[in-house]
Amino acid sequence: MPRNIFSDPLLTKAFSSVLSPDGNKLHAKAISWSIAAGILEGLSLGLIVPTISGLIDFGGLDSISWWLGAMAVLALAAIWVFFQQQRTAYMCAIDILNNLHQRIGDKLARLPIGWFGPRRTGTVSQLSTEGIMSIGGAIAHGECELIRTITALATTNLVILVWRPQLGLALFAGALLVALCLYLDRMLRDRGHQLNVSDRDEVSRRIVEFASCQPALRAAGRSQDYEPLADALAADKKSSLAKFLLSTAALIISNFASQITVVVLFVTATALWAGGHLHPVALIAFLGVALRFKVLLEQFVAQFTAADLVRGPIGEVEEILETTELPEPDSVPKDSTKQAMPAPGMVEFHEVGFGYDSDTSVLNGVSFQASPGTLTAIVGPSGSGKTTLFRLMCRFWDINSGAVRMGGVDVREQTSAQLMRQITMVFQDPYLYDDTLLANIKMGSASMSPGPDAVSAGDADVFAAAEMAGVRDIAQRLPGGWDCPVGSGGRKLSGGERQRVSIARALLKNAPIVLLDEATSALDPENEARIQDCIATLRRSSTVMIIAHNLNTIVAADQIVVLNSDGTVESIGKHDALLESSPIYAGFWQSRRSAAGWSLSR
Numbered sequence: 001m002p003r004n005i006f007s008d009p010l011l012t013k014a015f016s017s018v019l020s021p022d023g024n025k026l027h028a029k030a031i032s033w034s035i036a037a038g039i040l041e042g043l044s045l046g047l048i049v050p051t052i053s054g055l056i057d058f059g060g061l062d063s064i065s066w067w068l069g070a071m072a073v074l075a076l077a078a079i080w081v082f083f084q085q086q087r088t089a090y091m092c093a094i095d096i097l098n099n100l101h102q103r104i105g106d107k108l109a110r111l112p113i114g115w116f117g118p119r120r121t122g123t124v125s126q127l128s129t130e131g132i133m134s135i136g137g138a139i140a141h142g143e144c145e146l147i148r149t150i151t152a153l154a155t156t157n158l159v160i161l162v163w164r165p166q167l168g169l170a171l172f173a174g175a176l177l178v179a180l181c182l183y184l185d186r187m188l189r190d191r192g193h194q195l196n197v198s199d200r201d202e203v204s205r206r207i208v209e210f211a212s213c214q215p216a217l218r219a220a221g222r223s224q225d226y227e228p229l230a231d232a233l234a235a236d237k238k239s240s241l242a243k244f245l246l247s248t249a250a251l252i253i254s255n256f257a258s259q260i261t262v263v264v265l266f267v268t269a270t271a272l273w274a275g276g277h278l279h280p281v282a283l284i285a286f287l288g289v290a291l292r293f294k295v296l297l298e299q300f301v302a303q304f305t306a307a308d309l310v311r312g313p314i315g316e317v318e319e320i321l322e323t324t325e326l327p328e329p330d331s332v333p334k335d336s337t338k339q340a341m342p343a344p345g346m347v348e349f350h351e352v353g354f355g356y357d358s359d360t361s362v363l364n365g366v367s368f369q370a371s372p373g374t375l376t377a378i379v380g381p382s383g384s385g386k387t388t389l390f391r392l393m394c395r396f397w398d399i400n401s402g403a404v405r406m407g408g409v410d411v412r413e414q415t416s417a418q419l420m421r422q423i424t425m426v427f428q429d430p431y432l433y434d435d436t437l438l439a440n441i442k443m444g445s446a447s448m449s450p451g452p453d454a455v456s457a458g459d460a461d462v463f464a465a466a467e468m469a470g471v472r473d474i475a476q477r478l479p480g481g482w483d484c485p486v487g488s489g490g491r492k493l494s495g496g497e498r499q500r501v502s503i504a505r506a507l508l509k510n511a512p513i514v515l516l517d518e519a520t521s522a523l524d525p526e527n528e529a530r531i532q533d534c535i536a537t538l539r540r541s542s543t544v545m546i547i548a549h550n551l552n553t554i555v556a557a558d559q560i561v562v563l564n565s566d567g568t569v570e571s572i573g574k575h576d577a578l579l580e581s582s583p584i585y586a587g588f589w590q591s592r593r594s595a596a597g598w599s600l601s602r
């Protein structure tokens with residue numbers, strides 16, 4: 001969570017949490033160098049006035065030669081320490097840039113799929129493009145510089161306090177006023193941000209919706225005046241104005257603080273001079289120091305703001321790094337992916353209860369079993385939980401009650417590698433990588449699957465699988481043939497074509513369990529026949545589970561699991577028996593047949 005300004009004002013703890021162990025050692029050094037640099041800078045500045053006073057009081061260069069020598073040494077030491085501070089601070093920034101991408105990537109690979117929603121995906125992409133860069137910049141230009149400035153201010157103040165307590169107290173009061181105004185500035189900006197943030201989000205959401213739903217909006221004749229977007233823009237305009245006014249007030253307060261500090265210092269010093277407590281030359285020297293003190297205060301405000309800007313991104317990184325990973329058994333030996341499952345190809349649901357959130361349950365008391373080498377069709381109304389069943393088999397989410405066993409072992413007692421090695425998934429709208437057609441099929445070969453015994457599929461196997469799934473036709477159509485890049489997500493191919501590539505992958509992987517979400521859209525008879533052939537081939541070596549829409553698939557199934565709309569199992573059986581016993585199945589069958597090949601999902 002974003003850290004509170006009081007619990008971690010300089011973000012030191014926050015930076016520690018995003019640095020690597022080596023980076024943390026460097027960070028401690030960078031902070032030490034920053035403090036040392038600040039002390040030297042403060043001493044050099046603070047000692048100017050006593051030195052000049054010494055010149056006046058004792059008369060003659062000899063009496064202050066010691067002071068001058070000390071100041072020269074201080075100046076040289078300050079240069080060297082400043083260099084060390086910059087070097088270590090930049091190395092911390094490089095540590096963040098080098099390691100944080102890797103750490104976030106490693107973490108994402110272990111998070112439950114349920115964690116990845118549109119908001120999270122947006123946050124991760126924002127972090128990887130800008131966020132991490134800004135965190136790295138803030139440690140070098142924000143935190144370390146800020147520590148140096150604060151130490152320089154404190155040291156200068158201390159020296160002047162010892163020399164002339166009244167002037168020291170005036171400097172202290174000025175610094176306190178600036179800190180107070182900075183706090184007010186932050187409060188006002190936060191308030192402005194809170195007023196506007198939900199309206200900003202709503203505008204972004206509506207713009208994305210407006211852009212991505214153009215076909216639907218045009219079909220409904222609403223592409224010109226899309227009210228939800230217009231309303232969101234109007235609300236944003238109103239709250240943006242309030243935010244702007246608050247930010248302006250904050251800016252005025254910040255500027256006011258350093259100006260008023262200088263006035264207070266001038267008045268106090270002049271009063272001391274008028275009372276005969278300060279020599280005119282010392283007064284002028286002090287006024288010079290006061291102006292430099294003002295610059296340091298302004299630097300403090302700017303550096304604090306620069307460091308503070310990354311409070312949000314650091315909070316987001318911490319949230320990702322602290323998210324609980326999908327627990328995996330740690331007693332499983334490293335080479336366990338080689339070991340055979342006790343019941344390869346067996347799928348079992350035992351009294352499974354599941355909901356995506358605690359308020360709603362999607363599946364209730366679901367029990368069924370699919371024996372190795374059989375074909376199971378899953379049917380049920382839209383929203384009854386068919387896709388959810390598949391997700392639970394892949395352990396994208398953990399169930400609330402009961403057990404899901406794949407290959408005879410509870411999915412929670414297997415490592416992801418063991419589980420994924422058993423399963424191939426063919427989704428309705430498969431994702432293809434931005435690579436060639438051939439490389440996308442090869443993705444299914446053992447070399448791409450987890451496991452130390454992975455063997456690369458030979459080209460003959462790849463082409464055989466591609467031929468069977470009907471990918472050769474696609475290769476012939478594309479300009480570069482098998483080597484043609486398919487574009488990001490496979491956008492050069494149609495939905496049906498992407499599914500054929502995905503089926504070729506499944507044939508090649510030859511996993512014990514195949515999960516197939518059948519296309520709801522009508523396929524042409526030739527493709528239909530191909531898919532049926534592929535299913536028949538897959539069935540020879542694997543347990544096949546299909547969310548079925550096609551009548552041929554359903555009739556050919558060894559068993560059909562019929563789900564109720566409340567996520568319970570209505571009945572399990574073969575086609576003929578279910579027609580008699582299951583009202584949902586009989587209705588489903590009837591509507592399919594009357595649609596005569598149309599596949600409206602009901």
Ligand SMILES: Nc1ncnc2c1ncn2[C@@H]1O[C@H](COP(=O)(O)OP(=O)(O)OP(=O)(O)O)[C@@H](O)[C@H]1O
Binds near residue numbers: 388601
């Ligand atoms: N990621 C998710 N987060 C929250 N709820 C979800 C999520 N995915 C699905 N649901 C909800 O779970 C229920 C079951 O969804 P599921 O996709 O499993 O249904 P389905 O039977 O596959 O439907 P369809 O035939 O339309 O594909 C639905 O009410 C849906 O709104």
Ligand SMILES: [Mg+2]
Binds near residue numbers: 386387388
């Ligand atoms: Mg579905």
